Amino acid sequence: MKTxxxxxxxxxxxxxxxxxxxxxxxxxxxxxxxxxxxxxTSLMTQGEIATGxxxxxxxxxxxxxxxxxxxxxxxxxxxxxxxxLTTIVALSxxxxxxxxxxxxxxxxSGIFGATxxxxxxxxxxxxxxxxxxxFIRVQETLGIRLINxxxxxVIVYSAFFIxxxxxxxxxxxxxxxxxxxxxxxxxxxxxxxxxxxxxxxxSKVGLIATGIYIFLMAWDELLFAWVLTTxxxxxxxxxxxxxxxxxxxxxxxxxxxxxxxxxxxxxIIFFSLQKQFITGMTAGAVKG
Amino acid sequence: xxxxxxxxKRIPKRKKTGLWARxxxxxxxxxxxxxxxxAMILIHxxxxxxxxxxxxxxxxxxxxxKFLKAPFIGLDNYRTILFDQNSTMRSGFxxxxxxxxxxxxxxxxxxxxxxxxxxxxxxxEFKFRGLARTLLMTPWVxxxxxxxxxxxxxxxxDGIINxxxxxxxxxxxxxxxxxxxxxxxxAIIIPTxxxxxxxxxxxxxxxxxxxxxxxxxxxxxxxxxxWRCFRHITLPLLKSxxxxxxxxxxxxxxxxxxxxxxxxxxxxxxxxxxxxLMMTNINRNSFQIWQxxxxxxxxxxxxxxxxxxxxIWYRVFQNDLVVKE
Numbered sequence: 001m002k003t004x005x006x007x008x009x010x011x012x013x014x015x016x017x018x019x020x021x022x023x024x025x026x027x028x029x030x031x032x033x034x035x036x037x038x039x040x041t042s043l044m045t046q047g048e049i050a051t052g053x054x055x056x057x058x059x060x061x062x063x064x065x066x067x068x069x070x071x072x073x074x075x076x077x078x079x080x081x082x083x084x085l086t087t088i089v090a091l092s093x094x095x096x097x098x099x100x101x102x103x104x105x106x107x108x109s110g111i112f113g114a115t116x117x118x119x120x121x122x123x124x125x126x127x128x129x130x131x132x133x134x135f136i137r138v139q140e141t142l143g144i145r146l147i148n149x150x151x152x153x154v155i156v157y158s159a160f161f162i163x164x165x166x167x168x169x170x171x172x173x174x175x176x177x178x179x180x181x182x183x184x185x186x187x188x189x190x191x192x193x194x195x196x197x198x199x200x201x202x203s204k205v206g207l208i209a210t211g212i213y214i215f216l217m218a219w220d221e222l223l224f225a226w227v228l229t230t231x232x233x234x235x236x237x238x239x240x241x242x243x244x245x246x247x248x249x250x251x252x253x254x255x256x257x258x259x260x261x262x263x264x265x266x267x268i269i270f271f272s273l274q275k276q277f278i279t280g281m282t283a284g285a286v287k288g
Numbered sequence: 289x290x291x292x293x294x295x296x297k298r299i300p301k302r303k304k305t306g307l308w309a310r311x312x313x314x315x316x317x318x319x320x321x322x323x324x325x326x327a328m329i330l331i332h333x334x335x336x337x338x339x340x341x342x343x344x345x346x347x348x349x350x351x352x353x354k355f356l357k358a359p360f361i362g363l364d365n366y367r368t369i370l371f372d373q374n375s376t377m378r379s380g381f382x383x384x385x386x387x388x389x390x391x392x393x394x395x396x397x398x399x400x401x402x403x404x405x406x407x408x409x410x411x412x413e414f415k416f417r418g419l420a421r422t423l424l425m426t427p428w429v430x431x432x433x434x435x436x437x438x439x440x441x442x443x444x445x446d447g448i449i450n451x452x453x454x455x456x457x458x459x460x461x462x463x464x465x466x467x468x469x470x471x472x473x474x475a476i477i478i479p480t481x482x483x484x485x486x487x488x489x490x491x492x493x494x495x496x497x498x499x500x501x502x503x504x505x506x507x508x509x510x511x512x513x514x515w516r517c518f519r520h521i522t523l524p525l526l527k528s529x530x531x532x533x534x535x536x537x538x539x540x541x542x543x544x545x546x547x548x549x550x551x552x553x554x555x556x557x558x559x560x561x562x563x564x565l566m567m568t569n570i571n572r573n574s575f576q577i578w579q580x581x582x583x584x585x586x587x588x589x590x591x592x593x594x595x596x597x598x599x600i601w602y603r604v605f606q607n608d609l610v611v612k613e
Contacts, residue, residue: 023405024424031423052451096320096321106310106318122591129583159330246556262431262434271422
């Protein structure tokens with residue numbers, strides 16, 4: 001009797017697990033299908049897309065044509081340069097500030113923390129026009145060109161992603177035991193020396209996570225790119241990718257190929273550093 | 289939060305009470321935050337203040353060159369948006385406001401519930417668990433402008449979605465138009481959820497993994513079923529993570545722009561009366577018909593709405609924000 005009941009329980013548990021797996025499976029299909037469709041259409045000819053006839057997707061010429069039809073390499077290169085510089089600048093500044101707010105209870109630290117959070121409530125469009133006009137003013141009065149230059153867009157992006165990065169890093173630094181610095185200071189390190197030599201090396205995971213986050217956000221940004229980088233020498237991918245479809249042509253095949261090429265770098269970065277990203281983000285962000 | 293404060297109090301070893309003494313004692317902290325403060329003043333505060341000032345000016349393509357010296361018209365921009373019955377600006381604003389409210393509410397609810405469901409399901413041992421998590425994460429990594437153009441392409445009348453729904457599943461008698469009329473709301477909500485769920489799921493999963501197994505074992509001994517375990521252990525212990533994700537959601541859905549803008553004419557189009565959101569509306573008013581003053585006024589109104597929502601959020605979740613130890 002007893003074993004029979006246990007069997008029934010086990011069978012029921014098995015059935016529930018199977019159902020749960022099926023639900024996960026359905027969501028996996030939903031998550032992946034659009035991406036697969038993007039890859040498939042990027043390998044179809046224009047005619048196949050228009051008629052909807054599904055042949056074997058093997059039109060690899062699209063991946064050659066897309067670089068010629070639009071000078072996509074230039075936009076791609078610009079995105080890589082802008083996003084890398086942004087990541088370096090924003091991460092360095094945010095690391096210093098994040099460490100300060102996590103370790104020091106200085107007068108004004110509360111206000112600083114609150115301001116950092118408050119900036120997240122302001123929509124990007126609020127800054128956009130004032131910044132644009134401010135940049136024009138700077139150029140007219142000081143002669144420094146900021147519109148359509150790398151420094152201009154990198155300064156804007158960095159400043160943009162600093163507050164949230166401070167917030168992630170603050171949580172991460174708080175999870176590191178303070179005894180590490182105390183020991184280093186007893187051994188004769190200065191406070192700053194203890195931060196650089198002891199804390200930074202053990203914070204690699206948090207720094208990687210924040211860096212990935214900044215890079216993904218910068219890669220993703222389009223509103224400021226549309227206004228502040230209009231000339232092809234500095235314009236990023238969101239500006240260039242619009243040229244495949246619109247006023248002059250309707251090359252959805254090339255657009256999808258460009259979409260795949262745009263996604264690939266961030267996909268590689270994310271999945272090769274996934275573990276660090278998850279540990280780093282959750283150490284800080286989950287705590288809130 | 290609690291712990292970091294306790295720790296930070298331990299670094300200054302001598303107890304001094306004077307404000308100046310505390311400032312000099314923490315000199316290093318001020319040096320460390322100085323670059324961030326400079327960046328925030330230049331790129332956040334100055335533009336925000338001038339943006340708010342712009343909302344009181346008659347700023348359009350003729351006066352743009354004058355910037356802040358454009359004619360001052362007081363609250364006229366606000367009056368046009370909120371009360372001028374003859375203004376198309378007003379009807380457009382209220383359409384966008386209504387759409388944003390519906391969009392934000394539906395996205396928040398669906399993203400949180402789907403993400404919570406998936407997080408709970410992934411928090412078990414099963415074959416291919418790592419693979420499933422990785423695949424479920426991919427939508428979040430696809431850049432949002434690619435998401436917008438990809439879904440815009442799929443929603444087309446002869447696109448893949450209609451082909452599946454009508455030609456394969458025969459759910460509709462004829463192919464519906466997803467990118468015009470009231471259906472636009474569906475067409476913008478689904479891609480947004482598709483891209484947002486993975487990240488929220490990841491955060492909730494991390495929160496779930498911090499709940500000790502002993503809690504569930506104890507509950508099982510007391511005879512609690514799966515639902516009661518979820519209701520009385522999982523939900524309360526997940527509240528601090530959930531509350532942060534709710535806040536995140538409020539802000540990101542109200543300010544949603546990239547996906548919707550990219551779906552309609554790749555930033556140049558109009559999502560229509562039933563799909564226009566606040567950010568696409570303001571962006572169009574500012575950069576297509578050059579009404580910067582009213583655009584700034586609309587931005588200020590939306591920002592005040594978000595601040596109100598955040599204040600309500602704070603009142604509700606105040607007690608869950610501190611991690612109890």
